[in-house]
Amino acid sequence: MFSANTSPPQIAAQIRNILKRGGSAEHASGVQWFFKEEIKSHGWYTADLRRAVRDMRRDILKEHDFEFLVKVADQLFNGSNLEEKIAAVFLLEKLDANFGNKEFEMFESWVGRISSWADHDGLVHYLIAPMVVAKPDHMGTIFRWAKSKHRWHRRAACVALIQGTRTRQFFPEIVRLSDALLSDQDDMVQKGLGWLLRETAKYDAKRTVRYLMKIRAHAPRLVLRTACETLSESERRRVLGQARTKAKRIQK
DSSP states (O other), X not given: OOOTXXXXXXXXHHHHHHHHHHOOHHHHHHHHHHOSSOOOOOOOOHHHHHHHHHHHHHHHHHHSOHHHHHHHHHHHHTSSSHHHHHHHHHHHXXXXXXXXXXXXXXXXXXXXXXXXXXXXXXXXXXIIHHHHHHOGGGHHHHHHHHTOSSHHHHHHHHHTTHHHHTTTOOHHHHHHHHHHHTTOOOXXXXXXXXXXXXXXXXXXXXXXXXXXXXXXXXXXXXXXXXXXXXSOHHHHHHHHHHHHHHHHHHHO
């Protein structure tokens, strides 16, 4: 499909054309309804897009090396269309054994190109998070993101630790990050932090419940409610009880 004599920008342009032809206008309308931000979408379903992009990756790697593939992905993530950014992630998904500092720096630059939580979460969860697990030295960057004025960097700080917490890593860092972001008023950041704490509770319930009990009086309701989703009913009542009482006092 992709000639050996084509450049990364040329292959990226070919992929854009394939994405444009293969979508569904009806599904694209549904995608826009789902997001708060204005989304440009061709209307691909995720499973179909992943299969198509994996086929493209196989064809590219028949003629070119990994470094060339990364350049194609970088071209795609520079686009304004949702499927282009997701295709960039899928081109590199599960190739993290090949990633180094150069790729991490490139992915960090991609966070600045985010347009919605859809392309954000794919990038951070599937490409950045495995690199943090493999090389915890990246943690310094994660805490720098947590102080950013850019909402997607602050959300990225949360999502980047999810794969680690699933193997019971990073609990002290998660507590430190949570303490730093509990006062954040951005709902995208709150949802990201809640997601991180929910996954932490799933794999380390005892310590997480103890932490949630400590912060429940001042943590945002959205963070607590999300964090408690995988807990038992009795544990949820313990954590959320005081928050409900506090909310009732405020209403009065």
